[in-house]
Amino acid sequence: MKLTGERPMQGQTPDSLLALHAAGYREVLDRVGTGRMLDLGCGLADGTITFASPDRMLVGVDYDQPTAANAVAMHPGVDLTTVCSDGAKLPIKTGSFDDVCSSHLIEHFVDPEFHVSEVARVLDDQGRAFFLTPNKPADFENPFHVYLFEPDDLRAMLGRHFDSVEVLGLDATPIVKADFEKRRNMANKLLKLDPFGLRHKLPRKAFVWLHETGRRVAYRFTNTEQVGGTSGITADDFFTTPEIDPSTLVLLAVATRPKR
Structure with missing residues (x-):
């Protein structure tokens, strides 16, 4: 797989981003039970x-x-089953899972309502659903992030499909947030090369290619000591908080009691 910005990749994605994703999974793990788990x-x-x-x-x-x-092939020692499917139209029976995790996925849908509806449908009546997504004010421009949320927006959408919704922030230490800010500043410098926003008028393939190229250039200058575990940044540098402000990196929503 090549680095596009759509998925984090070991050895290419900055340590801080990999640690952010790992911290999100850790927080979900702390809240799930036994039984049937869907990621x-x-x-x-x-x-x-x-x-x-x-x-x-x-x-x-x-x-x-x-x-x-x-x-499955990359984790031969793990009892894991995978399915190829659109996350907005799942080939899964209603109420089949005790826990459902949607990590950094909801922002990839032009209309996430269908995705949320499907999560609610496949979740058991007593189950828990978890949604991790970038906090809109803190996110970078990314052609794969087509629908971004602020806390109230996420709470409102999930509330149409679940009777109980809690939205927390997933944030980091000042040193880690400075690492994110460094890359954000580099990205903003590159975006200033297109002051009229002509990239948004390009065909989607060209727009994605432009971002892939810019990302590789930016990472080359900022990632020398930030990949492969050399930065020292780990999931332990991230924490959940009820206090969410524009600098909070990620939103973590816990939704229960799905509406049928």
Whole structure:
């Protein structure tokens, strides 16, 4: 797989971003029970396997067939089943899972309402659903992030499909947030090369290619000591908080009591 910005990749994505994703999975793990667990947008399952346990049936879903197949191949010691499917139209029976995780996926849908509705549908009446997504004011421009949320927006959308919704922030230490800010500043410098926003008028393929190229250039200058675990940044540098402000990196929503 090549670095596009759509998925985090070991050895290419900055340590801080990988740690952010790992911290999100850790926070979900702290809140799940035993039984049937579904991870939507599982990618190569590097995060999904966090949930592996003898008392948990683990299923991952990804829209890309080779990725879904490789996820199982890359983790031969894990009891993991993967399915290739659109996260807005799941081939899964209603009420089939005790816990459902949607990590950094909801922002990839032009209309996330269908995705949220499907999560509510496949969740058991007593189950828990978890949504992790960038906090809109703190996010970078990314052609794959087509629908961003602020806390009230996320709470409102989830509230149409669940009777109980809690939205927390997933934030980081000042040193880690400075690392994010460094890359954000680099990205903003590159975007200033297009003051009239002509990139948004390009065909989607060209727009994505432009971002992929810019990302590789930016990472080359900012990632020399920030990949491969050399930065020292880990999931331990991230924490949940009820206090959410524009600098909070990620939103973590816990939704229960799905509406049918």
